Amino acid sequence: xxxxxxxxxxxxxxxRKKRPTPVKYPILLFFALHSYPFFCAQDIELQLSSHFFxxxxxxLRRGLLLQVRAIWFWQSLAxxxxxxxxxxxxxxxxxxxxxxxQVYALTFSGPTLVxxxxxxxxxxxxLASVFPVEEAQKxxxxxxxxxxxxxxxxDHLHNFVVDxxxxxxxxxxxxxxxxxxxxxxxxxxxxxxxRLMHTNEFLVLLGEGYYVERTSKQTIEILQRRGKxxxxxxxxxxxxxxxxxxEASFFDATAVEASEGLVEIxxxxxxxxxxxxxxxSGLLKPVGSSAADxxxxxxxxxxxxxxxxxxxxLEKEExxxxxxxxxxxxxxxxxxxxxxxxxxxxxxxxxKDSVQQWKDRNTLNITAEKPSPKNSPEQAxxxxxxxxxxxxxxxxxxxxxxVEKPLLSPGSREKVGTxxxxxxxxxxxxxxxxxSKAGYDSSKAFTGSxxxxxxxxxxxxxxxxxxxxxxxxxRFKMQKVGR
Amino acid sequence: MASSSSSALRELQHELEAKASDLNxxxxxxxxxxxxxxxxxxxxxxxxxxxxxxxxxxxxxxxxKLMGPILxxxxxxxxxxxxxxxIEYISAELKRLDGTLQDLEEKQNxxxxxxxxxxxxxxxxxxxxAKA
Numbered sequence: 086x087x088x089x090x091x092x093x094x095x096x097x098x099x100x101r102k103k104r105p106t107p108v109k110y111p112i113l114l115f116f117a118l119h120s121y122p123f124f125c126a127q128d129i130e131l132q133l134s135s136h137f138f139x140x141x142x143x144x145l146r147r148g149l150l151l152q153v154r155a156i157w158f159w160q161s162l163a164x165x166x167x168x169x170x171x172x173x174x175x176x177x178x179x180x181x182x183x184x185x186x187q188v189y190a191l192t193f194s195g196p197t198l199v200x201x202x203x204x205x206x207x208x209x210x211x212l213a214s215v216f217p218v219e220e221a222q223k224x225x226x227x228x229x230x231x232x233x234x235x236x237x238x239x240d241h242l243h244n245f246v247v248d249x250x251x252x253x254x255x256x257x258x259x260x261x262x263x264x265x266x267x268x269x270x271x272x273x274x275x276x277x278x279x280r281l282m283h284t285n286e287f288l289v290l291l292g293e294g295y296y297v298e299r300t301s302k303q304t305i306e307i308l309q310r311r312g313k314x315x316x317x318x319x320x321x322x323x324x325x326x327x328x329x330x331x332e333a334s335f336f337d338a339t340a341v342e343a344s345e346g347l348v349e350i351x352x353x354x355x356x357x358x359x360x361x362x363x364x365x366s367g368l369l370k371p372v373g374s375s376a377a378d379x380x381x382x383x384x385x386x387x388x389x390x391x392x393x394x395x396x397x398x399l400e401k402e403e404x405x406x407x408x409x410x411x412x413x414x415x416x417x418x419x420x421x422x423x424x425x426x427x428x429x430x431x432x433x434x435x436x437k438d439s440v441q442q443w444k445d446r447n448t449l450n451i452t453a454e455k456p457s458p459k460n461s462p463e464q465a466x467x468x469x470x471x472x473x474x475x476x477x478x479x480x481x482x483x484x485x486x487x488v489e490k491p492l493l494s495p496g497s498r499e500k501v502g503t504x505x506x507x508x509x510x511x512x513x514x515x516x517x518x519x520x521s522k523a524g525y526d527s528s529k530a531f532t533g534s535x536x537x538x539x540x541x542x543x544x545x546x547x548x549x550x551x552x553x554x555x556x557x558x559x560r561f562k563m564q565k566v567g568r
Numbered sequence: 569m570a571s572s573s574s575s576a577l578r579e580l581q582h583e584l585e586a587k588a589s590d591l592n593x594x595x596x597x598x599x600x601x602x603x604x605x606x607x608x609x610x611x612x613x614x615x616x617x618x619x620x621x622x623x624x625x626x627x628x629x630x631x632x633k634l635m636g637p638i639l640x641x642x643x644x645x646x647x648x649x650x651x652x653x654x655i656e657y658i659s660a661e662l663k664r665l666d667g668t669l670q671d672l673e674e675k676q677n678x679x680x681x682x683x684x685x686x687x688x689x690x691x692x693x694x695x696x697x698a699k700a
Contacts, residue, residue: 291621292614294634295647
């Protein structure tokens with residue numbers, strides 16, 4: 086039912102520039118492989134004509150499978166060219182008044198493979214066309230056969246080891262007495278009784294027809310060395326089998342996924358990406374350290390860093406493309422930092438706060454605050470040298486917020502700027518809190534909880550300090566309870 | 569007209585068969601090469617083991633070499649030198665085999681390409697015939 090909606094690239098820049106107003110409410114959708122309907126906790130006027138952007142896609146399993154991680158849903162005011170007819174948007178909660186925040190579930194139905202233009206970013210093809218199902222299955226079977234073969238070899242080697250150990254024991258025991266009575270093989274079938282005389286003299290075959298006379302002790306040494314060689318061989322064989330097993334499981338998974346109609350996204354590796362990554366890691370570190378004081382050891386999740394790096398890259402592209410939309414960019418930055426793929430949020434009170442604020446803001450419809458909305462987020466975004474910058478930019482802008490004037494023209498949107506600035510503050514907390522959580526489990530993916538984005542403002546500074554997580558509660562659940 | 573095209577077709581098919589048999593031969597050679605290589609690698613491993621053991625022996629140890637049905641006593645130094653020489657020889661042989669294997673594979677690939685082209689031509693011819 087749920088399929089990938091893959092939209093590769095942005096609309097041409099020209100189109101976006103033509104827009105009367107820049108994008109105001111970036112909406113973030115997270116979804117993952119086999120995920121549930123995508124949830125979106127943002128905004129009032131979702132439009133089907135919006136543009137989707139892939140923000141990040143992640144290579145899985147030997148770089149062949151790409152998991153599309155996030156889609157950035159831009160609310161577009163102008164265009165309706167995006168072929169998204171197959172998206173249904175249902176409000177999860179029907180609120181009493183229009184002004185309270187709406188939560189939507191976005192359901193992508195049908196085999197929607199929507200490919201927008203691929204501008205130098207890569208190609209998207211159905212996985213089934215790259216790896217036909219039968220081929221994948223065949224390959225899996227082949228690998229299974231090899232595994233069986235190897236297993237047999239392994240058994241063989243194990244037998245050798247056992248033999249060797251027995252021999253060592255025998256050789257060790259032999260010189261205990263001067264003579265042994267034995268049955269000596271004579272020809273193929275006959276034996277006659279005889280006596281082993283020189284119990285401490287061994288003629289050891291070294292291989293290649295070379296024999297050497299050794300005592301019992303020396304023989305044992307030789308045998309033990311051979312045992313070591315055998316063990317090493319067993320180890321390597323085991324490693325090989327493990328390798329083959331992962332390969333087999335990969336092929337199996339590929340077969341399944343190909344039959345399910347996933348898509349393969351191939352992207353060229355670009356230098357800039359690595360640059361971004363290094364930048365990003367440098368950027369992220371201060372965050373982690375600053376988080377350390379209010380949370381227990383913030384974890385530098387590499388995965389997270391990578392995700393962030395990708396986001397950043399796209400952001401920068403956006404930035405370069407449209408210099409007039411920086412506020413959105415900043416908005417987005419904070420959004421990104423705000424959101425974790427975990428899908429569960431631990432900061433319950435804060436959520437409440439933000440929801441409340443959301444409500445406030447919507448009911449009150451603040452238009453009044455205009456603390457130079459554009460500049461500060463822009464700077465914060467552009468500089469990006471450290472989160473400290475963000476903080477500095479965010480904190481002063483926080484000030485005017487309590488001066489909200491109630492009851493202004495409903496639905497007005499001039500508030501974005503302030504929202505952004507304060508959000509940088511808010512989301513930082515969120516981000517640090519999230520980052521310090523045991524982190525994002527790649528296998529877990531997004532489990533269907535709402536990814537929430539606080540557009541709201543922290544009106545009360547006390548709220549901020551007390552809004553530390555008490556117990557982990559899904560934000561989705563939270564909101565439901567809250568209502 | 570029809571007869572000429574059919575004769576051309578027959579010719580092509582003959583060619584194809586010849587090429588296919590060539591390819592078969594090549595593949596057999598490659599398989600043989602693999603087998604020989606396997607044998608040599610095993611021998612190399614064995615010789616290296618022997619050399620290790622010989623290195624560990626002290627000088628007055630008695631070393632014998634099995635020559636046919638009899639054990640001949642050998643000098644340790646001599647045995648050592650022999651084994652070393654043998655290892656050298658096997659390594660050289662393995663290298664040579666690698667070279668020939670590469671050669672064979674190249675040939676095989678080119679043959680495969682040729683066969684593919686031939687098949688396409690035959691198909692084209694047959695399609696033309698069907699139309700006509």
